[in-house]
Amino acid sequence: MRNVFFILLLLSLSGCDTQQQEANANEAATAASPPLTFGTSYDQLLAKFTEINFDTLAVSPPDLENGDSPFMGIGLDSAMTALFPKEISGVDSSFAISKFALDADNTALIARVPGDYWSNRIVLLVFNHTRRQLHFKSDIAYNWGDAGDWETINSWLIRTKDNTLYQLTDDTSGSIEDGVEPEKAESIVSSEYYLLHIKPEITDTLSKDSTSLLQTYGHLLRARQ
Structure with missing residues (x-):
């Protein structure tokens, strides 16, 4: 036993x-x-963007009428725009502008996509090479106008020596007084400034204190006025 x-x-x-x-x-x-891959479509998309290097990059809505803006970009077909994140996916008339390294595993892309009326919305995207994913980060330039109301967004992308990326944005809007003859009407204009910290995972709003930001970055903001 x-x-x-x-x-x-x-x-x-x-x-x-x-x-x-x-x-x-x-x-x-x-x-x-090996990690899962999803074909070469993203590689083809990234190849359309021009590599750039900068300390401070001023970004403004393009002048579509004259076509002489550095933010006109290269046209993208529907197969490529289908790869865009949901905030801007499935759109025609989109353009690749430029790209730069955010860190060893993430590439930032600047693209021109349709706004309310025209393709004059400039956006910042980030592509993660390991996950093979493209994310929307922020609007960096845009303008529109309708029946006396208008808005213009200009931004500066600022990179520090340690490759930290910030976005300083001037959001200025205006309107014409209602019920006043056009030749006598006055434009009511207001500006708001904000500072973002652009990270691969998230975008942090560091400040919406327009007065403080104007004091710190007045050399940039006043240049637009």
């Missing part, structure tokens, strides 16, 4: 050892497996 007990014990230990070996082998195989 004792011999039978020892035989069963040895078989049990052997089975546990085999299961552990299989688990270790599966874990090693999983670790050795």
